Amino acid sequence: MQKILSGIQIKELDSNQLSRSGQTSHELMEAASTEFVNWFLNQELPIDQPIQIAVGAGNNGGDGFAVARMLADQSYSVSILNCFKSIERLSKDALVNFSSLPEIIQIHDFEDWVFPNGGILIDAFLGVGLKGELRTDAIEIIRKLNTFKGTVISIDVPSGLPSDEVVNGTAIKADFTVSFEFPKLSLMYPENAEFVGELVVLKIGILEEAYNNLMSTFYYLEAVDIRPLHKIFSRFSYKGDMGKVLLVGGSPGKMGALILCAKSALRTGSGLVTCHMEDSERAIIQTAVPEAMSSWGLIPNPEIYDAVGIGPGWGIGNRDRLFKQFLQDFKKPIVIDADALNLLARNLDLLHLLPKNSVLTPHIGEFTRLLGPAADHSKRMEMAKKFCMDNKLILVLKGANTVINLPDGRQIFNSSGTKYMATGGSGDVLTGMITSYLGMGYSPENAVLCGVFHHGLAGEIASKSKRRSLIASDIIDAIPETYIQLNIS
Numbered sequence: 312m313q314k315i316l317s318g319i320q321i322k323e324l325d326s327n328q329l330s331r332s333g334q335t336s337h338e339l340m341e342a343a344s345t346e347f348v349n350w351f352l353n354q355e356l357p358i359d360q361p362i363q364i365a366v367g368a369g370n371n372g373g374d375g376f377a378v379a380r381m382l383a384d385q386s387y388s389v390s391i392l393n394c395f396k397s398i399e400r401l402s403k404d405a406l407v408n409f410s411s412l413p414e415i416i417q418i419h420d421f422e423d424w425v426f427p428n429g430g431i432l433i434d435a436f437l438g439v440g441l442k443g444e445l446r447t448d449a450i451e452i453i454r455k456l457n458t459f460k461g462t463v464i465s466i467d468v469p470s471g472l473p474s475d476e477v478v479n480g481t482a483i484k485a486d487f488t489v490s491f492e493f494p495k496l497s498l499m500y501p502e503n504a505e506f507v508g509e510l511v512v513l514k515i516g517i518l519e520e521a522y523n524n525l526m527s528t529f530y531y532l533e534a535v536d537i538r539p540l541h542k543i544f545s546r547f548s549y550k551g552d553m554g555k556v557l558l559v560g561g562s563p564g565k566m567g568a569l570i571l572c573a574k575s576a577l578r579t580g581s582g583l584v585t586c587h588m589e590d591s592e593r594a595i596i597q598t599a600v601p602e603a604m605s606s607w608g609l610i611p612n613p614e615i616y617d618a619v620g621i622g623p624g625w626g627i628g629n630r631d632r633l634f635k636q637f638l639q640d641f642k643k644p645i646v647i648d649a650d651a652l653n654l655l656a657r658n659l660d661l662l663h664l665l666p667k668n669s670v671l672t673p674h675i676g677e678f679t680r681l682l683g684p685a686a687d688h689s690k691r692m693e694m695a696k697k698f699c700m701d702n703k704l705i706l707v708l709k710g711a712n713t714v715i716n717l718p719d720g721r722q723i724f725n726s727s728g729t730k731y732m733a734t735g736g737s738g739d740v741l742t743g744m745i746t747s748y749l750g751m752g753y754s755p756e757n758a759v760l761c762g763v764f765h766h767g768l769a770g771e772i773a774s775k776s777k778r779r780s781l782i783a784s785d786i787i788d789a790i791p792e793t794y795i796q797l798n799i800s
């Protein structure tokens with residue numbers, strides 16, 4: 312899985328890469344810039360748009376000069392906005408690329424900048440080399456760049472945004488951030504969303520060995536990580552092998568949550584799904600999900616199930632005793648979502664009953680109810696890490712870059728998903744998916760990694776034709792396509 316390193320570690324990564332690959336630093340910059348330009352060309356932007364590249368003195372600026380040359384070679388109309396003051400300040404590799412600029416590219420000084428009404432601004436002013444508070448001259452430059460009305464694309468990070476922290480002041484507001492090798496931590500924080508825009512991550516050929524001596528507890532979950540985690544089922548598999556799962560939830564007015572959860576578990580691959588709900592609601596499940604069985608009253612002997620997911624649409628009214636009884640009876644890892652999380656929040660003494668490696672799936676609101684408010688997302692992640700290590704639990708902190716917090720302290724950001732998934736019921740679908748994988752015998756960690764990644768991918772697939780009209784059922788309908796795309800039988 313891809314490690315996410317801090318801004319400071321990136322210098323060391325670069326030098327590891329150079330010593331192990333035999334590449335020069337200029338060749339590495341050329342590789343990064345080439346990947347950027349290949350991505351840019353794939354966007355099929357009209358060739359007649361003016362492109363302005365704001366270039367700083369460091370290696371981020373060096374990328375900017377290289378990109379300018381490459382785009383001019385492709386017949387784009389490119390000009391440079393000088394944010395580097397004097398040539399003497401350019402880094403070694405920035406100077407090499409500055410010297411290779413073709414004559415056709417004009418360079419404008421700060422005072423002469425007049426932005427056209429549209430077009431493209433490529434932001435190569437400051438990258439991960441930013442140190443401390445932004446200086447006032449840099450703030451002035453960024454403010455002026457932010458008045459540009461066309462499409463803004465930041466190279467590596469939006470200039471002014473620190474690599475690892477929540478922004479504290481001014482930064483470029485990008486429409487796209489194209490980050491090299493892995494997303495910098497700051498690009499993952501919701502507080503920075505208005506600066507980052509759409510996030511693109513491009514591999515630039517850093518060798519695996521270059522990461523060896525660099526410690527991090529942060530990781531980025533990508534499609535390549537998922538396939539090896541899946542179990543292979545034999546020709547003789549029967550429905551019992553595919554997992555017998557129990558989903559507890561639903562209440563008058565909230566049966567949809569349980570229906571979505573059940574359909575999602577079935578589509579993910581569960582062999583047998585039983586839904587447990589109030590007596591008055593059982594006809595709804597039998598009609599809406601004929602493949603599922605139903606049960607009501609006291610929770611049936613949970614030990615006959617391979618996995619249990621509890622909470623979607625359950626209500627919290629007078630469930631405390633039932634919840635406690637269930638936790639006392641069931642000894643395997645459980646998936647706990649929605650109202651079961653709220654019940655846990657008001658009965659924290661039940662925490663010790665949760666089987667080791669149980670999975671909690673809060674969104675930020677549920678997280679706050681459970682563990683209290685946090686000053687920002689980075690603090691929230693510290694709380695999540697401590698909670699999982701202390702209690703030996705897995706916590707899936709849902710959002711635009713869902714974070715999977717593991718009991719060993721690793722924190723894994725998911726790369727799949729889309730803003731169009733911010734719609735009622737998509738969390739219920741996730742609960743169905745994770746419970747389904749647990750039921751199929753996946754370890755809790757693998758069930759969560761597969762559940763979270765496939766869920767996001769299904770959302771992406773559905774959003775291609777649905778955009779903002781996407782509803783949670785569309786995510787379920789797209790689950791089969793995720794298996795096809797990842798080549799999983």
Ligand SMILES: NC(=O)C1=CN([C@@H]2O[C@H](COP(=O)(O)OP(=O)(O)OC[C@H]3O[C@@H](n4cnc5c(N)ncnc54)[C@H](OP(=O)(O)O)[C@@H]3O)[C@@H](O)[C@H]2O)[C@@H](O)CC1
Pocket residue numbers: 321324325339340343367368369370371372373374402436437438439440441442443444445446449466467468491492
């Ligand atoms: N492996 C990879 O990922 C690869 C990364 N590559 C690229 O290299 C980039 C990192 O380059 P880097 O280290 O040269 O630093 P960079 O971001 O250009 O910033 C330095 C400039 O910022 C300035 N500055 C600093 N603090 C400031 C402040 N508070 N307020 C104002 N200004 C401040 C500082 O000025 P100074 O303090 O020196 O006067 C200097 O001019 C990385 O993001 C990626 O784009 C690829 O080319 C190759 C592979």
Ligand SMILES: Nc1ncnc2c1ncn2[C@@H]1O[C@H](COP(=O)(O)OP(=O)(O)O)[C@@H](O)[C@H]1O
Pocket residue numbers: 674709710711712713727728729730731732733734735736737738739740741766
């Ligand atoms: N902007 C977004 N980008 C990517 N995924 C998102 C975004 N917003 C929400 N999601 C995903 O959608 C799901 C929403 O879950 P939740 O808030 O529990 O919804 P509900 O309670 O309506 O079922 C989570 O898996 C979350 O990661």
Ligand SMILES: [K+]
Pocket residue numbers: 371434435436437438465466467468469470
């Ligand atoms: K930048």
